[in-house]
Amino acid sequence: xxxxxxxxxxxxxxxxxxxxxxxxxxxxxxxxxxxxxxxxxxxxxxxxxxxxxxxxxxxxxxxxxxxxxxxxxxxxxxxxxxxxxxxxx
Numbered sequence: 001x002x003x004x005x006x007x008x009x010x011x012x013x014x015x016x017x018x019x020x021x022x023x024x025x026x027x028x029x030x031x032x033x034x035x036x037x038x039x040x041x042x043x044x045x046x047x048x049x050x051x052x053x054x055x056x057x058x059x060x061x062x063x064x065x066x067x068x069x070x071x072x073x074x075x076x077x078x079x080x081x082x083x084x085x086x087x088x089x
Contacts, residue, residue: 002047007054012065055088
């Protein structure tokens with residue numbers, strides 16, 4: 001299981017930087033949602049179980065980024081990885 005603490009994220013740029021580091025996204029990661037989708041669907045493998053801690057704080061500070069990340073991970077699970085477990089606590 002990979003645990004990602006998003007409680008300190010205050011901007012979408014912070015969120016992309018954290019995702020880049022924690023998911024080991026490539027050095028050329030574009031730090032936007034299209035680049036995130038491209039990375040997780042073709043460049044890296046997300047662990048089978050991911051837990052985001054501090055999710056409520058993230059959604060309060062960066063609601064658009066939180067909604068988009070959750071939607072993309074749901075789409076990824078639906079299309080590619082039905083066994084993927086993502087928790088938002």
